Amino acid sequence: MTAARTRLRRIAPSGLRTRLVLAFLLVAAVSAGTTAALTYREARNAVLVSAQDTAVASFREQVGTLAPALPVDPETLREQLYVIASKAKPHPWIVFAEYGSLRVSSSTRPTSSVITADLRRAALTTSHSSFERVVKDDVPYLTIAVPVLTRDGAGGSMPTGLVLFAVMPMHDEQAGVEALVGAARDGALPGLAVALVPALIAARGVLRPVRELREAARSMGSGRLDARIKVSGRDELADLARTFNESAAELERSVGELRQAEARARRFASDVSHELRTPLAGMLAVTEVLDEDADGLDPDTARAVRLVSAETGKLAVLVEDLMEISRFDARAAELNTDEVDAAETIRRTLLHRNWTDRVRTELPDGIRARLDPRRFDVVVANLVGNALRHGSEPVTVRLGTRTAADGAGTLVVEVADSGPGIRPDVLPHVFDRFYKADAARTRSAGSGLGLAITRENVRLHGGTVRAGNGPAGGAVLTVEIPLGGPTGPDGSGADECGTDGSGPDGSGTDRGAHGSGADAAAARTGQAPGDTKGATA
Amino acid sequence: MRARLRAATALAALLPLTACGIQETDVIEAGGGATVDVLPARQVRMLLFFLSPDGQPIPSPRILDGDAEAGGQRVPAGSTEATPPSVEDTVAALLSGPIPPERHAGLGNDPSLPGPRTPVTVTVSDGTLVLDLAASVDKLTERAERQLVCTAAYAQSAAGGAPVTLRGTDGTRAPARCDLRPGPEPATTGTAPR
Numbered sequence: 001m002t003a004a005r006t007r008l009r010r011i012a013p014s015g016l017r018t019r020l021v022l023a024f025l026l027v028a029a030v031s032a033g034t035t036a037a038l039t040y041r042e043a044r045n046a047v048l049v050s051a052q053d054t055a056v057a058s059f060r061e062q063v064g065t066l067a068p069a070l071p072v073d074p075e076t077l078r079e080q081l082y083v084i085a086s087k088a089k090p091h092p093w094i095v096f097a098e099y100g101s102l103r104v105s106s107s108t109r110p111t112s113s114v115i116t117a118d119l120r121r122a123a124l125t126t127s128h129s130s131f132e133r134v135v136k137d138d139v140p141y142l143t144i145a146v147p148v149l150t151r152d153g154a155g156g157s158m159p160t161g162l163v164l165f166a167v168m169p170m171h172d173e174q175a176g177v178e179a180l181v182g183a184a185r186d187g188a189l190p191g192l193a194v195a196l197v198p199a200l201i202a203a204r205g206v207l208r209p210v211r212e213l214r215e216a217a218r219s220m221g222s223g224r225l226d227a228r229i230k231v232s233g234r235d236e237l238a239d240l241a242r243t244f245n246e247s248a249a250e251l252e253r254s255v256g257e258l259r260q261a262e263a264r265a266r267r268f269a270s271d272v273s274h275e276l277r278t279p280l281a282g283m284l285a286v287t288e289v290l291d292e293d294a295d296g297l298d299p300d301t302a303r304a305v306r307l308v309s310a311e312t313g314k315l316a317v318l319v320e321d322l323m324e325i326s327r328f329d330a331r332a333a334e335l336n337t338d339e340v341d342a343a344e345t346i347r348r349t350l351l352h353r354n355w356t357d358r359v360r361t362e363l364p365d366g367i368r369a370r371l372d373p374r375r376f377d378v379v380v381a382n383l384v385g386n387a388l389r390h391g392s393e394p395v396t397v398r399l400g401t402r403t404a405a406d407g408a409g410t411l412v413v414e415v416a417d418s419g420p421g422i423r424p425d426v427l428p429h430v431f432d433r434f435y436k437a438d439a440a441r442t443r444s445a446g447s448g449l450g451l452a453i454t455r456e457n458v459r460l461h462g463g464t465v466r467a468g469n470g471p472a473g474g475a476v477l478t479v480e481i482p483l484g485g486p487t488g489p490d491g492s493g494a495d496e497c498g499t500d501g502s503g504p505d506g507s508g509t510d511r512g513a514h515g516s517g518a519d520a521a522a523a524r525t526g527q528a529p530g531d532t533k534g535a536t537a
Numbered sequence: 538m539r540a541r542l543r544a545a546t547a548l549a550a551l552l553p554l555t556a557c558g559i560q561e562t563d564v565i566e567a568g569g570g571a572t573v574d575v576l577p578a579r580q581v582r583m584l585l586f587f588l589s590p591d592g593q594p595i596p597s598p599r600i601l602d603g604d605a606e607a608g609g610q611r612v613p614a615g616s617t618e619a620t621p622p623s624v625e626d627t628v629a630a631l632l633s634g635p636i637p638p639e640r641h642a643g644l645g646n647d648p649s650l651p652g653p654r655t656p657v658t659v660t661v662s663d664g665t666l667v668l669d670l671a672a673s674v675d676k677l678t679e680r681a682e683r684q685l686v687c688t689a690a691y692a693q694s695a696a697g698g699a700p701v702t703l704r705g706t707d708g709t710r711a712p713a714r715c716d717l718r719p720g721p722e723p724a725t726t727g728t729a730p731r
Contacts, residue, residue: 044559048559052567056567056568060568060570060571063571063573064571064572064573066571066573067573067574067575068573068575069575070575070576070596070597070598071595071597071638071639071641071642071644072642073638074641074642099589099595099642099643100589100590100595100642100643100644101589101590101642101643102641102642102643116564118563118564119564122564122566124591124593126566127569127570128566128567128568128569128570129566129567129568129569129570129571130564130565130566130567131564131565131567132561132562132563132564132565133559133560133561133562134561135558135559135560135561140558140559140561144567146570146571147570147571148570148571148572148573149569149570149571149572149573150572150573150574150575150576150596151572151573151574151576152576152691152695152696152697153576153578153579153695154694154695154696154697155696156696156697157572158596158717159570159593159595159717160573160575160595160596161589161593161595161596164571170559173559174558174559177558177559178558181558
């Protein structure tokens with residue numbers, strides 16, 4: 001997902017690389033274009049000015065050799081025009097003459113369609129020579145008009161009324177200018193292509209640190225707080241990398257401290273529970289004795305003794321639960337699985353706690369699953385106890401299997417009560433530690449850790465537990481555990497299966513967990529049935 | 538975005554510079570005209586100013602020749618070879634109209650000029666040439682006046698600089714000098730005879 005988005009961004013039109021390359025190309029295009037355009041303009045003008053000046057000067061010179069008799073005789077004039085036309089410079093031209101109504105030319109047509117009215121007017125109304133460049137049918141022509149003046153014999157001159165025009169096609173100049181355009185274009189385009197190379201290099205230089213930064217940020221996001229960037233250079237990107245590294249180091253230090261503190265707190269809870277256990281065991285023994293002798297005491301003392309006894313029992317349960325949770329937190333809880341009959345296991349759990357009369361069961365025989373019998377016992381006992389305590393009877397325990405799409409079978413245990421159900425806002429928190437659905441009920445019958453321990457146990461089996469409300473209104477807590485034992489990513493299943501063979505009752509290397517469980521079970525068995533541990537929902 | 542827009546504007550501004558190929562130009566002045574020497578000496582010619590089809594007075598020299606038929610040009614009687622022809626003879630020749638070569642070139646008289654054989658007398662008073670025409674001067678057009686003034690002035694002197702007063706049967710015009718510089722008046726060719 002992230003990779004796909006990244007790739008998308010890399011080719012996106014607004015990407016950094018695209019923008020850098022475009023900016024580079026734009027600058028290159030502007031500079032190349034400007035240079036080419038200015039060079040071209042100057043060269044073109046030089047070519048044209050040179051041709052025009054030559055043509056105008058030589059045409060006027062040729063006209064100056066003309067000595068027409070006035071009034072002009074067309075035949076004589078034509079002969080003279082031929083002479084002028086033959087001396088065309090720099091390119092061949094056609095000579096036209098206007099005199100009065102006479103129109104004579106050195107070509108077959110007496111008038112030219114290229115000569116404009118403006119040029120004619122300028123020639124006829126001034127005594128200056130003029131020229132004009134005209135483009136007709138994509139062919140540029142230079143048209144020159146020279147009025148012929150005559151000396152009046154007294155030092156002045158007067159127009160004779162004779163005007164000569166020369167029309168010179170500028171083929172050569174056109175070819176030259178087109179060659180210039182071609183040269184400018186052929187020079188500019190490879191220039192742009194060459195500019196692409198530094199553009200890409202520059203974009204790479206900017207993008208490489210950005211990419212490293214992104215990789216490092218992603219590493220940090222996925223928990224590798226030791227991710228650092230190689231700082232090279234002294235530019236802004238290097239500053240950014242340095243800042244990132246400092247921030248990352250600070251973050252790593254803070255997180256490390258937090259983790260240490262958390263570990264200390266966890267160890268402390270575990271130590272406290274452990275330290276409380278031994279004196280509590282002694283106290284339990286004493287209170288049992290006191291309980292038995294309570295009948296012989298006066299009523300007030302007897303009530304006090306019974307209270308002390310009950311609270312001591314609860315304290316013992318709480319300490320056991322705390323220790324269990326501590327083991328889960330420390331990831332020290334181990335699973336000792338065995339291939340067992342699920343229905344038989346549940347029946348035994350109910351029997352041990354004298355719940356057989358209060359719980360309806362739908363337990364089909366023959367469902368065999370890889371379970372840790374002790375932990376599964378705790379799961380079922382917590383769920384049923386919770387249902388008995390907070391829901392209403394009858395409580396129903398259903399056992400079933402489900403086959404997932406991939407063919408793996410799942411053990412499904414449902415514990416349903418007939419109470420009012422669980423409020424929707426409470427549902428997500430049912431399995432939280434010490435969660436109180438009703439703030440007023442601060443004193444709970446259970447330790448407040450029962451359902452949390454249930455969830456940890458189910459998780460250890462690779463399964464899930466969820467809370468919901470049945471169609472009839474009662475709460476339904478559903479446990480789903482893979483029939484084949486945990487094969488999830490935590491990989492604990494195989495190991496546990498291996499250690500499973502080490503002891504017939506699966507006590508193995510559980511650092512006394514089983515023992516403590518047995519203690520707890522014994523304690524619970526000693527309690528009133530309703531007082532087993534459970535959530536406080 | 539704005540920067541990109543600005544760059545595009547700059548590129549667009551450069552485009553006119555790069556307009557390819559050869560562009561048209563306006564009419565550009567390039568020095569004076571070609572000056573030639575085509576007028577014969579004053580003594581052997583008379584210089585008449587006829588109008589071109591577009592109304593410009595155009596000088597037309599006529600060689601004075603003893604044999605009027607030899608040069609194909611009519612020369613008024615009474616002229617001598619030693620001195621330039623008189624102003625009266627020259628103006629009379631103008632009023633007689635163009636001869637075939639001139640007419641062939643499209644030269645002609647203004648229709649408002651008096652007809653041939655209109656008596657003309659010339660007096661010089663205080664440097665001003667006074668042309669007495671036995672005809673109305675009131676209906677002379679400006680072109681006709683220019684023809685008369687220039688012809689008379691250039692007949693009087695080589696530089697043609699003298700002011701000329703036209704006096705007719707019905708009045709006198711203000712003195713005018715010959716101005717051969719082509720005026721900006723639009724060419725109206727209707728008045729020129731073919």
